[in-house]
Amino acid sequence: MLFIPRVTLPVKIAIIVLVVLGLIFAGAGVILRAVDYGPAQPVPFSHRIHAGTKDISCFFCHQYATVSANAGIPSVEKCLLCHNVIVPRWRPVEKIHEYAQRNEPIPWVRVNRMPEFTHFSHQAHLARGFDCSRCHGNVKEMDRIRPVYKFDMKFCVNCHWENNFSTNCYICHW
Ligand code: HEC
Numbered sequence: 001m002l003f004i005p006r007v008t009l010p011v012k013i014a015i016i017v018l019v020v021l022g023l024i025f026a027g028a029g030v031i032l033r034a035v036d037y038g039p040a041q042p043v044p045f046s047h048r049i050h051a052g053t054k055d056i057s058c059f060f061c062h063q064y065a066t067v068s069a070n071a072g073i074p075s076v077e078k079c080l081l082c083h084n085v086i087v088p089r090w091r092p093v094e095k096i097h098e099y100a101q102r103n104e105p106i107p108w109v110r111v112n113r114m115p116e117f118t119h120f121s122h123q124a125h126l127a128r129g130f131d132c133s134r135c136h137g138n139v140k141e142m143d144r145i146r147p148v149y150k151f152d153m154k155f156c157v158n159c160h161w162e163n164n165f166s167t168n169c170y171i172c173h174w
């Protein structure tokens with residue numbers, strides 16, 4: 001299997017063990033990266049740069065959050081308001097122009113999704129003054145968005161309980 005001349009059996013075993021351990025750590029690294037950085041996106045859009053460093057308001061891009069159930073994802077046109085003039089020739093930004101020329105939306109990979117039978121509304125929660133970070137974590141530090149909390153029933157019901165709000169099944173399931 002492993003041909004290494006003039007080394008004793010224990011040394012061979014040690015080498016094999018090291019190789020196997022190396023593979024395990026490399027594999028764990030890949031998995032941890034995937035968890036830490038969230039899914040890869042068609043354009044490497046960074047919340048850390050836009051919402052963090054450049055301090056652009058969440059509501060500039062997610063403008064429906066206070067008025068509807070969905071926060072909304074910004075259109076290609078909204079990106080181009082800035083990127084027609086800001087680093088337009090930078091390769092990752094050129095990709096935005098390519099989508100615009102083809103008249104296609106950018107196929108962003110969805111990060112958070114509730115099951116069909118469960119209803120959630122941004123409007124109701126923002127009206128009560130909850131910050132985005134209460135449910136999405138510190139997005140301003142994320143290059144790729146990743147889920148910070150698991151949106152299971154406990155996550156929702158615990159907070160309704162703490163706020164003396166209804167935990168009636170039909171609030172969320174209809
Ligand atoms: C310049 C525009 C822009 C700004 C500013 C911005 N976002 Fe986003 N946001 C996007 C785009 C584009 C996506 C879809 C791609 C992605 O997931 O990274 C997105 C996705 C998200 C998602 C994940 C949606 C999903 O798929 O589940 C969350 C959560 C989010 N943004 C929260 C925030 C918060 C909180 C802020 C403010 C701190 C913010 N965003 C500021 C453009 C923006």
Ligand code: HEC
Nearest residue numbers: 043044045049054056074078079081082086087092093096
């Ligand atoms: C309000 C202005 C503004 C809007 C709107 C905006 N950006 Fe940006 N974007 C910037 C600025 C400023 C930079 C940083 C440029 C620099 O570093 O010189 C940037 C950088 C980038 C970069 C390069 C990041 C890197 O890692 O080098 C990408 C890709 C990008 N934006 C994608 C997008 C996408 C996609 C949208 C629409 C969802 C968007 N931007 C909307 C201002 C904006």
Ligand code: HEC
Nearest residue numbers: 058062065070071072073112113114120125130131132135
């Ligand atoms: C009380 C918890 C909570 C708060 C506060 C909250 N979100 Fe969300 N957000 C969720 C849940 C749950 C989903 C998944 C909803 C679904 O799949 O229907 C979600 C999905 C999203 C999405 C992707 C789908 C969409 O709605 O268009 C974006 C973008 C988003 N949130 C942005 C924001 C921003 C920006 C803020 C602050 C202004 C915010 N959220 C505040 C819980 C929250």
Ligand code: HEC
Nearest residue numbers: 119120121124128130134151155156159160163165171172
């Ligand atoms: C941070 C605490 C908190 C979390 C987390 C939370 N909720 Fe709520 N939710 C509230 C409060 C408080 C209200 C009452 C808002 C009001 O006064 O109308 C509410 C209201 C609602 C309503 C009624 C909306 C309406 O239109 O009247 C629904 C549905 C709901 N939540 C679903 C969910 C779901 C699903 C989740 C989990 C994904 C969730 N909530 C997570 C605190 C929370």
Ligand code: HEC
Nearest residue numbers: 115118151152153156157160166167168169170171172173
């Ligand atoms: C505040 C919102 C909320 C309330 C109130 C609520 N649920 Fe849920 N429920 C959820 C969410 C969110 C999920 C999805 C969990 C997931 O995706 O793991 C869920 C999932 C479920 C499931 C599927 C279980 C599973 O593991 O997939 C059942 C069954 C269920 N709920 C029944 C109920 C019943 C019965 C009540 C009333 C006693 C109730 N729920 C009240 C938010 C709620």
